[in-house]
Amino acid sequence: MNWDFIMKYLPLYRKAAVLTVKIGTAGILLSVVIGLVCVAVQYFKIPVIREITTAYIEISRNTPLLIQLFFIYYGLPKIGIRTNAAACGVAGLAFLGGSYMAEAFRSGIDAVETIQMESAYSLGLNRWQTLRYVVFPQALSISMPAFMANIIFLLKETSVFSAISLMDLMFTAKDLIGLYYQTTESLFLLVVFYLLILLPVSLVGSLVERRLRYAGFGT
Amino acid sequence: MPDLGLEVLLKGKNMARILGGLGVALRISLLSVMISIFAGILMGMLMTWKNPISRALTRCYLEVVRIMPQMVLLFLVYFGTTRIFGWNLSGELSAVIVFSFWGTAEMGDLVRGALISIPVHQYESAAALGMTSGQIYRYIVLPQTVRRLIPLSINLITRMIKTTSLVLMIGVVEVLKVAQQIIEANRMNSPNAAFGVYLTVFLLYFIACWPISMLAGALEKRWR
Numbered sequence: 001m002n003w004d005f006i007m008k009y010l011p012l013y014r015k016a017a018v019l020t021v022k023i024g025t026a027g028i029l030l031s032v033v034i035g036l037v038c039v040a041v042q043y044f045k046i047p048v049i050r051e052i053t054t055a056y057i058e059i060s061r062n063t064p065l066l067i068q069l070f071f072i073y074y075g076l077p078k079i080g081i082r083t084n085a086a087a088c089g090v091a092g093l094a095f096l097g098g099s100y101m102a103e104a105f106r107s108g109i110d111a112v113e114t115i116q117m118e119s120a121y122s123l124g125l126n127r128w129q130t131l132r133y134v135v136f137p138q139a140l141s142i143s144m145p146a147f148m149a150n151i152i153f154l155l156k157e158t159s160v161f162s163a164i165s166l167m168d169l170m171f172t173a174k175d176l177i178g179l180y181y182q183t184t185e186s187l188f189l190l191v192v193f194y195l196l197i198l199l200p201v202s203l204v205g206s207l208v209e210r211r212l213r214y215a216g217f218g219t
Numbered sequence: 220m221p222d223l224g225l226e227v228l229l230k231g232k233n234m235a236r237i238l239g240g241l242g243v244a245l246r247i248s249l250l251s252v253m254i255s256i257f258a259g260i261l262m263g264m265l266m267t268w269k270n271p272i273s274r275a276l277t278r279c280y281l282e283v284v285r286i287m288p289q290m291v292l293l294f295l296v297y298f299g300t301t302r303i304f305g306w307n308l309s310g311e312l313s314a315v316i317v318f319s320f321w322g323t324a325e326m327g328d329l330v331r332g333a334l335i336s337i338p339v340h341q342y343e344s345a346a347a348l349g350m351t352s353g354q355i356y357r358y359i360v361l362p363q364t365v366r367r368l369i370p371l372s373i374n375l376i377t378r379m380i381k382t383t384s385l386v387l388m389i390g391v392v393e394v395l396k397v398a399q400q401i402i403e404a405n406r407m408n409s410p411n412a413a414f415g416v417y418l419t420v421f422l423l424y425f426i427a428c429w430p431i432s433m434l435a436g437a438l439e440k441r442w443r
Contacts, residue, residue, distance in 0.1 A: 062428035063421055064381040070395065071417040074402075078224060078414035152285065159288035160385065170290055170388075183302035187295055191287070198286045 005185045009176060016172040017193045023086060023166070024158045027093025028151055034094060035101025042102075043109060043131070053102070060099035066160045068092050073164040085166045093154060100150045108143025109135060141212045148205035155198060169193050224411035228419060233401050237416075240394035241423050247314050247386060247393075248379040254315070255322025255379075256372060262323050263330020277327070284324035290385050292317045297389040310391035318379060325375055333367040334360070366442045373435035377428040384424070394420055 038053045060068075069092040073085065083091065112135050120130040162171035173190040177183050228234050266277045297313040300306045308316070337360055345355040387395045398420050402412045 058429060058432075059425060062377065062381075062432055063424045064384040066384040066387070067395065067417070067421050067424055070398075071421050075414040075417040078411040156286075156288040159290040160388075163388065170288075170294070173294065174388075177298055183298050187299050190291055190294065194287060194291055202282070202286055 001188070002182060002185050005180070005182050006189060009172075009186075009189065012172055012176075013169065013189050013193050016167055016169045017197060019166065020155075020158050020161075020168045021197060023089045023093065023161065023168075024155045026090045027097060027158070028154050030090065030094035031097025031101050031150075031154065034098030035103075035105055038098065038102035039105040039109065042106065057099040057102055060095055061103070065092060065096045065157050066163055068095055069160065069164050085161075085164050088164055089158070089161045089166055093157065096157065097150065097154045100153065101147070104143045104146035104150055105139065107146060108139035108141075111142045112138045141214055144209050144212045148209060152198060152201055152205065155201060159194075222409070222411045223418075224409050224413065224415035225419075227401060227405045227409050227412040227415060230405070236397050236401065237394060237419065237423070240392065240397035241427065243311075243391065244383040244386070244393040245380065245427065247311060247318065247391075248376070248383045251315050251318035251322055251383075252376050252379050254319040255326045255375070258319065258323040259326020260330050262327030263334060266327055266331040267334050281324050281328060284321050289317060289321055289382055290388060292321065293385060293389050310386060310389045313389060314383065314386040314391060318382065321382075322375060322379060325378075326372060329368060329371045329375070330364070333364045333371075336367060337363055370435045370439035370442070373431060373438070377431045377435075380428055380431075381424065394423065 038057065041049050041053050069088065072083070072092055072095075073088045076083075116134055116138075117130055120134045125133065158168060159170045161168045162174060165171070169190055173186045176186040180186075228237070262277065265273055266281075268274065293313060296317050297308065297310060300308060300313075341359055341363070342355060345359045350358070383393065384395060386393055398416045402416050405412045
């Protein structure tokens with residue numbers, strides 16, 4: 001191990017990690033919004049838009065992020081839709097993540113038994129109140145493990161951003177390997193920085209999961 | 220109608236080359252899936268053991284795979300082993316090693332989930348009927364586990380196919396690399412090739428994965 005090399009390039013990795021976290025956070029927030037919209041459309045059974053969201057979910061879940069990014073970054077400018085690399089990364093992550101989030105939320109809503117909604121209606125709650133007080137709290141608890149898994153999955157997926165020349169951790173590592181042949185040190189820093197980003201998320205995730213494990217009453 | 224650069228696909232053997240590239244990606248994923256399923260079943264059984272040492276080890280393995288992006292693992296195996304051990308692994312072999320390592324953990328977790336989802340009273344009833352532990356596995360546990368497992372492992376196949384797109388980054392010539400080559404070669408006479416060719420690759424991945432996902436969904440619904 002060449003510690004001088006590690007100390008020298010630590011700031012470069014720190015910058016790359018900040019970029020990874022920034023784009024990852026923006027993409028995840030957007031994908032939560034997209035997921036909520038999709039699930040709302042399906043819950044309220046809005047015609048036509050519902051079919052569109054189903055098609056979107058199938059397309060997004062069955063293609064890899066790398067291909068989606070290549071298409072957005074290199075393909076779309078040819079027909080006049082031009083974006084910069086960072087916006088493209090956020091858009092790609094949101095496009096991919098939206099469907100995963102939608103599926104996570106939907107599985108939560110599906111798990112709430114019909115009898116619960118019927119009971120709520122017979123108590124005189126309207127559709128919105130049923131959603132707010134009966135369905136939502138239970139769905140939140142049930143979909144939490146999938147939601148947390150999705151966040152980790154999306155943060156991991158940011159590693160393909162180097163393909164569209166965003167200076168993320170992968171890009172930095174590959175660059176340093178190519179420039180100085182300090183493969184061991186570059187890869188060591190890469191692993192350390194990914195651990196620094198993902199380990200806390202994973203720990204917080206399992207903590208939140210445990211706190212929210214209150215659903216399943218009467219089953 | 221704007222120039223979408225689709226005519227490039229009809230030139231020469233371009234379409235056949237793209238399909239050949241997809242073939243490479245599918246070959247890597249199928250090989251890794253087969254290894255992962257066999258190793259994953261053993262791993263899953265290991266994960267249900269109560270032995271604290273095996274428990275800690277499998278738990279660590281699972282967490283490493285969960286937390287490290289597959290791309291990092293690819294780099295570690297492809298570049299790292301060359302440097303540290305002096306091995307000269309080809310890109311394809313490194314990909315199969317990494318995806319099997321990843322798939323075994325995922326499959327193992329699915330198997331573990333399916334095994335512990337079988338209530339204790341099933342084991343106890345079988346034992347009360349005088350079955351040996353081999354018979355319990357063969358006639359009681361396995362049939363129920365397999366039903367829960369098959370849809371989930373089919374999903375793993377589509378994830379594997381999608382993840383193989385990453386091997387581009389370690390220099391394997393697969394569908395995306397072929398697409399890049401075609402676009403570069405036709406840069407002068409059809410500048411918009413990037414749109415058409417990448418759209419085609421996008422659709423090819425969709426065509427490869429979608430039927431498999433549908434099958435998994437249908438089986439899940441039927442066997443619930």
